Every structure is written in structure tokens, then in C-alpha cells.
Amino acid sequence: MERMERLIPEIEQLFRAKERRRARLAAMPFPEKVRAVVQMQKMVAPLLRGRGLQVRIWEMKSIDDTH
């Protein structure tokens, strides 16, 4: 019980940090969000392909897209 009480403030702090991060991500300009989506696609694609799913990572060809 004592240990739980000690952990709770730390966990609350983690949740608050998570919330702040999500708010920061939500406020990003859209092109940056698109880059984040492509990053996520790159991270997830090997897992999905390992499960037999065909997925395509978006190409970001233009100079503006790669900034």
C-alpha cells in the first residue's frame, strides 16, 4: 500500500507529461503531422508485413515534404 502511494504521484506526472505531448502534437503544423504519420508507417510496416498484410509507406518526394 505504501509503495502504491509512492508510485501514484510519479504515474500522475507521467500521465500529465503524456497529455502535454499529445497537445503539442495536435498543435503541430499539418505538414509536420504528415511527416510524423510517415514515420509511424515506417515503424509499423514491418510488423504488419510480418503478419502478411500489404502496406505502402507514403513517398515524400517533393523538397517541401522532406524539410
Place this chain on the structure above:
Amino acid sequence: MERTLQVLNELERDGVLSRYAIGGAMGATFYIEPLLTFDLDVIVLLPETKGGLLTLTPLYEVLRAKGYAEEGECVVIEGVPVQFLPAYNALLEEALREALGMPYQATSTRVLRVEHLVAICVQTGRAKDRERVRILREQATLDDEYLAAVLRRHQLEGRWKEWSD
């Protein structure tokens, strides 16, 4: 992505599409944290055909002629799989009519209003739509009056109440 939007704008300018707007996960991403997706969902109003049939065939033919291949239910336009969804009911027609013009770098595009994205999720009603509504309510700034009117007009208040409990 920018080039993909330019192609969509060209299709609209050339009359292949009457109007388009981004919806789905990328539409939501305009308003909230980035969501993982592999498709760009695009709601389209198609020009009327002689028989009054709602078909994507002419659009697909134009895209094929431009060298863009179909892949499953998408067409890969400049490296981005685009899924076209014709506005097949009153809610989607309204959402498309009232979509907002937005810039993407040097290119203008259109995105569904966040209230319509919410209403479409409520209408579609799957578990993942419910989860998306939760995130939109948490992170996006919703015009409550506008949303209430959309939900009322399209008889979605019941499920909205159910999901709000």
C-alpha cells in the same frame, strides 16, 4: 503528399471531380495528434452521369491514363494510396459542401470540418469510430452548437447520447 493534393486539385479543375475534401484519419489529423493510417481518404462529389449512376469508373480511367495504378481499393497518386469515397448520403454531401479550404505548404486543399468528421464517425458507428470520436472530443476544438445541429439534421442524436454516457 503535396503533389498528390495538386493532382486532386487538377482533377477538380478539369471537372473529373465536382468537389473533393480530405476525411478519415488524415482529415482528423488536421485537428488532433497524428493518427496512423496508410490511406488518404478523399470524399468526392462526382459529376452527374447520363444515367444518374454514382460511379468512380470515369475517375479511375482518368487516373489510369495519367499513369496512376490501382492498388486494392486505392489509387496510388504520387506515392500516396488515395481512397475515393463518393458522397453517398446527405451527411457526406453536407460535409463536402461545408468543408474548409486549408493550405498544405504552397498548395490549397480542402478538409472536412471537425464536427462533420465526428458526425460521420457517429453514423458509421464502428468501435474504431467511437475511439476516434473520443480523441476528437479530447483534443479538437468543437463548435458544440454546430455539431448539435448536424447531429439533429441527420438523426444521430441517439447514438451520440449513447456514446456520451
